[in-house]
Amino acid sequence: MSDDDSMLLNFITNEDDANNTRKASTKIVGGRWKDRRKMKMMMEGSARKRRKIETVEKVPDSSEKNDPLEKSAATVEIKGDGKQNMNVNSQVVSSLFTSNREISTAVNTNERDDTVVQGPSNAPLAGDSFEALGIRESLLTHLRGKMRIQKPTSIQKLVLSHLLSQWQGMDKDLFINAQTGSGKTLAYLLPIFSRILSMQTRVDRKSGCFALIVAPTRELASQIYSVATMVANCCHYLVPCLLIGGERKKSEKARLRKGCNFIVGTPGRILDHLQNTKVIRDQFSHSLRYVVLDEGDKLMELGFEETISEILKIVHGFTPDYSTFPQLPTRIVHILCSATLKSGVKKLGNVALKDYKLLSNRELESSSSVAEVPDQLVQKIAIVPPKLRLVTLAGSLDAIARDFVHHDTTRRTMVFLSCSDTVEFHYQVFSSSNGYYRNLVGDTVRSLTKGSRILPSFTNDKEPNTIFYKLHGSLSQQMRTATLEHFSQDDESTKGKHKIMFCTDVASRGLDLPHVGTVIEMDPPFSTEDHLHRIGRTARAGQSGEALLFLLPGEEEGYLECIKHYHPKGWKLVKYEKDILKPAFQAVTVDKNDREEPSNKKDGLWDSNATTWHLNVERRVLEDQTLKILAIKAFTSHIRAYATHVATERSYFNVKCIHLGHLAKSFALRERPKSLAQQGTKQGGQDKKGGSKRTGKDKMLRMADLAVKQSVNEFNY
Numbered sequence: 001m002s003d004d005d006s007m008l009l010n011f012i013t014n015e016d017d018a019n020n021t022r023k024a025s026t027k028i029v030g031g032r033w034k035d036r037r038k039m040k041m042m043m044e045g046s047a048r049k050r051r052k053i054e055t056v057e058k059v060p061d062s063s064e065k066n067d068p069l070e071k072s073a074a075t076v077e078i079k080g081d082g083k084q085n086m087n088v089n090s091q092v093v094s095s096l097f098t099s100n101r102e103i104s105t106a107v108n109t110n111e112r113d114d115t116v117v118q119g120p121s122n123a124p125l126a127g128d129s130f131e132a133l134g135i136r137e138s139l140l141t142h143l144r145g146k147m148r149i150q151k152p153t154s155i156q157k158l159v160l161s162h163l164l165s166q167w168q169g170m171d172k173d174l175f176i177n178a179q180t181g182s183g184k185t186l187a188y189l190l191p192i193f194s195r196i197l198s199m200q201t202r203v204d205r206k207s208g209c210f211a212l213i214v215a216p217t218r219e220l221a222s223q224i225y226s227v228a229t230m231v232a233n234c235c236h237y238l239v240p241c242l243l244i245g246g247e248r249k250k251s252e253k254a255r256l257r258k259g260c261n262f263i264v265g266t267p268g269r270i271l272d273h274l275q276n277t278k279v280i281r282d283q284f285s286h287s288l289r290y291v292v293l294d295e296g297d298k299l300m301e302l303g304f305e306e307t308i309s310e311i312l313k314i315v316h317g318f319t320p321d322y323s324t325f326p327q328l329p330t331r332i333v334h335i336l337c338s339a340t341l342k343s344g345v346k347k348l349g350n351v352a353l354k355d356y357k358l359l360s361n362r363e364l365e366s367s368s369s370v371a372e373v374p375d376q377l378v379q380k381i382a383i384v385p386p387k388l389r390l391v392t393l394a395g396s397l398d399a400i401a402r403d404f405v406h407h408d409t410t411r412r413t414m415v416f417l418s419c420s421d422t423v424e425f426h427y428q429v430f431s432s433s434n435g436y437y438r439n440l441v442g443d444t445v446r447s448l449t450k451g452s453r454i455l456p457s458f459t460n461d462k463e464p465n466t467i468f469y470k471l472h473g474s475l476s477q478q479m480r481t482a483t484l485e486h487f488s489q490d491d492e493s494t495k496g497k498h499k500i501m502f503c504t505d506v507a508s509r510g511l512d513l514p515h516v517g518t519v520i521e522m523d524p525p526f527s528t529e530d531h532l533h534r535i536g537r538t539a540r541a542g543q544s545g546e547a548l549l550f551l552l553p554g555e556e557e558g559y560l561e562c563i564k565h566y567h568p569k570g571w572k573l574v575k576y577e578k579d580i581l582k583p584a585f586q587a588v589t590v591d592k593n594d595r596e597e598p599s600n601k602k603d604g605l606w607d608s609n610a611t612t613w614h615l616n617v618e619r620r621v622l623e624d625q626t627l628k629i630l631a632i633k634a635f636t637s638h639i640r641a642y643a644t645h646v647a648t649e650r651s652y653f654n655v656k657c658i659h660l661g662h663l664a665k666s667f668a669l670r671e672r673p674k675s676l677a678q679q680g681t682k683q684g685g686q687d688k689k690g691g692s693k694r695t696g697k698d699k700m701l702r703m704a705d706l707a708v709k710q711s712v713n714e715f716n717y
C-alpha cells in the first residue's frame, strides 16, 4: 500500500457532555501510514481517557442558533515530516434527531371525524340527467359512449340549466364557483356546444370562432383544448384551436387560417395573435359569442389583468351581426371560472363581467362563497423540523408504496415544491442512484430499476415499480407536454406502477390528471388559494384522495389557522417520527451506500436507518459535484422563493425565523449558509467589487428581497 494513500477522516468530538451522545468519525490525510496510525491511536487513546480532544469551534454563523451540539468537523492533515496541519472545513455533520425546535401544535384543533363517512361532494348526481337539462341527443350519445360521462355534477346542473334555458337573448354573464374536480370545464363547454349544435344553419370551421377560452397556464390551456377536442368529436365539423406560449406561432397562424370554432389559449399568446394575426380578428368579428376566463383568480394574481383587459377591448370592438346565428346569444357572454373566490377574481369580474350571475354549488356565506376542499379528501398535516424534511418525504413516499398493493391500477403521487431548482434536486435525489435508472422521456422521466437503493421500501423489491417525473416552468414546452402525457398514461403497461411527480405550482391549477391518489405539499403554497388548488389535483369527480402538508415547527404552525376554513371536515395531525419515519425505516435495513453488497443485518432501529439513509444522500452530494451544485442552488432558490409568500401570510413564513443550517441539511448539505451564500454568489457571478462586506445571512436575505421584486413565478404564458 503506498504511503500516501490519502484517507480523509473528520475529527472525533467525543465530549462526555450529558446530552451529547453524538460522534463524528475522524479522518487523517496524507503523510506516512505509520504517522497516521500513531495519530489515530493517540486520538482513540485520548478519546478513551475521555480527555476532551480540542475541537475547532467555528464561529457560528449569525443565522445559526448557538447550538452546543453543532460542532464543526475539522480535518487533520499530516505533513511528510509528521507535523499536523489542522484546517477547519465548513462541514457540519449534525444529527438528524437532536436540537430540533419545539413543536407547539400538540392538540389538533380541527380533528377529522373518521366515524362519519364523508360522501364525495363533487361527484355526479345520480338522480339527474343531461337530457333533462337540454343536452341534445348527438352530444348525449357521445358523452355516454366515448367520454363515459353519464350524470351531471351539481355545478354542471346549475350552469347548464342557466345557459340552456335563456334562449331569449337574456344570456347573462356568469361566475362559476365550485370545488376543485367538480367538472367546471364541461359545465361551460357543454352548453356552448349544445347551443351551436341546435342551430338550423349548418356550421363548420369556416363559420367563425364562437368561443374564446383563456387559462393561466399552458398545461391547463392544453387540457381544456383536449376536452374541447373530445367533445367536438361528436360533430367533426366543429374545430378547436390551441394558442399557447412555447409552441410555434407559425403553425398556430396556419391553423387559424384554416378556420376554427373555439380558441383556447394563454393570455399573452392570444393577445399577441389578436394584435398581429389579422385572420384571428376575421374569425371573431362576426361569430364570437362566449369569452371564458378559467381559473380567474390565478389570471388576476399573475398580473394578467392588463392583458385580459386588452383582449376584451379588442373583442368588444367587433360589431357582429347577431342575426347571423339567431340561436346564439345576441351579446358576448362572459364566463369566469374558479374554485376560489378572491378579491382579485372580483376585480377581474369587474373588468370582464357586467351584471353577472354567481353560480356556486355551495351555500354562499353573506359576503362571498367559502371555497372548501371536496368532503371526501383526507387532509393530513405533519409538523416536521427542517433537518428531517428530506427523510420524512422519503418515509411518506415509502408509506404510499407500501400501501400500494392493488397492482391492477396505476398509483400517482404529486409532490409540490417551491421552485424549479428544488424540483430538480429532489428529482435527482430520488430517481438516480448510481445510475440505476433509464431515461424515459428526455430527462424528465426516470424509472427506478433493479438494485436501486434510494428509498427503504424499494431495497426489498426486485423490480421497484416506481417512475419519477419532474415538471416546472423552466423546462421546455415539449418536455412539459411529454412529461404530463407520460404521467397521465393509463394502460396495461402502467398497471402496478407508482408514478411520483415532483412539481411546482405550474401543475397546481385545473390540471385534470387521471386518478392522483396523494398530493404532498412539501413546501407550503405561496397563497392559501394555491393550497386548495394543489390538493384539488386529488379527490376529483367523486374519487377518493389524500393530501399531506409539511409545516416547520414554530411560526409556520400558525398557518393552520389560515387554511382551517378550507377544511370544514377537519384534518389529521400526523407525528413525523411515530407515524412516518418509524413505520418506514423500522421494517427495512438501509445500508451505507459506500458498500458494494447490501448487508443482511437487520437492526430494526428506525432512527439509525433513517440517519444512514440521510447520510447516504449527504455522501452522494459530497461525492457528486453536479449534485452538490444542484443542492446549493436548490437551497438558495428555496430561500428566495420562501420570501415570496403573499404579504398577509408572511408572519408564518418569515425567512428570518428559519434555522438555515438545519434547512441546509434537508438539502443534504453539511455546509452552513454563510459559505453557501458565498458559493451561491460565486456561482451567480462575482459580487460587485468593493461592495460592503455582508454576512451570509444578509446575502441570503438580499437575494430573497430580489426575488420578491422579480416576483419570479412558475407561470409563463
Ligand SMILES: Nc1ncnc2c1ncn2[C@@H]1O[C@H](COP(=O)(O)OP(=O)(O)OP(=O)(O)O)[C@@H](O)[C@H]1O
Residues within 6 Å of the ligand: 124, 148, 149, 150, 151, 152, 153, 156, 178, 179, 180, 181, 182, 183, 184, 185, 186, 338, 339, 509, 510, 511, 512, 536, 537, 540, 541
Ligand atoms: N358529469 C361528470 N361525470 C363524471 N366525471 C366528470 C363529469 N364532469 C367532469 N368529470 C370529470 O371530472 C374531472 C374534473 O373535471 P374538471 O377538470 O372540469 O374539474 P374542475 O372543476 O375544472 O377542477 P379544477 O377546479 O381543479 O379546475 C375530469 O376528469 C372530468 O372528466
